[in-house]
């Protein structure tokens with residue numbers, strides 16, 4: 302039930318601190334992640350040549366971040382595929398590949414078919430799913446349960462942030478099994494996320510009127526960022542188009558000059574994520590390119606960044622965390638902005654036109 306909220310989507314956005322807390326519960330002990338119940342052995346991990354992540358929609362976007370984490374921290378090559386492509390492509394998958402399927406419902410037809418195809422080729426499959434008894438959960442060799450609780454709104458929100466959390470925990474756990482040194486600050490950082498997520502939600506809600514104003518009267522907008530910020534931008538764009546029917550595109554900020562910049566015109570809304578410190582200067586220079594064409598820029602930055610504010614129209618700060626952990630926080634304002642823009646446009650937020658919650662047919 303909606304428990305007094307006007308829409309399931311809003312309820313589910315606001316439930317994220319709790320969903321994160323529940324998904325973390327008992328899984329970090331001191332500075333160790335404990336997923337021993339998976340029964341994955343160091344020998345098995347050492348024998349892997351690659352990891353293949355397969356999913357659809359928002360779950361695919363979580364996979365893009367998963368790739369960065371696994372490749373960055375474990376140095377194992379990772380491929381990320383949308384399931385509808387993977388299953389018809391003769392993928393490079395065999396017994397030396399771990400396939401990770403990500404699915405909130407665990408019933409998405411293409412994802413399930415990809416799981417079966419992977420097993421047929423001899424790979425083991427790890428499922429990250431929100432529904433314990435789902436087909437994906439039952440047929441996978443290993444299962445990571447995202448404890449988000451039921452997600453009813455078609456637009457996926459708390460499933461995404463808990464899927465991300467799943468990737469953090471799995472990566473750290475695999476690192477431990479492989480005897481690799483994992484960054485200590487990630488363990489403490491992950492534990493703080495529920496509280497920080499609440500902070501970001503509160504801050505965004507306070508300012509929501511001014512944050513959605515620039516979208517008035519627009520049928521197009523852009524999301525830009527580099528590295529992890531780019532992948533979150535992709536999720537932000539999907540959210541906005543799916544429920545508000547505004548055409549939204551996400552671009553790797555460095556790609557602007559290779560085409561998209563031609564579409565930037567006066568006052569067009571551009572949400573720019575600039576939280577990845579290793580590419581910060583580069584992102585800022587892309588933001589300036591947008592401003593030079595008079596786009597309206599809302600920037601998401603880490604706390605303490607006074608530089609960006611000088612070049613943009615609005616800034617929203619997220620609390621300072623290691624750059625690797627920002628996605629769980631930066632996506633929250635994007636979800637809330639999408640939600641409120643859609644409401645302002647009179648859209649049927651929980652049941653957008655043409656879409657179903659679970660795509661069980663091709």
Ligand code: M6R
Nearest residue numbers: 358359360404405406409456457
């Ligand atoms: O249940 P699944 O995670 O397998 O669903 C995948 C996509 O259909 C889903 O994430 C879809 O993209 C959402 N409507 C996005 O908000």
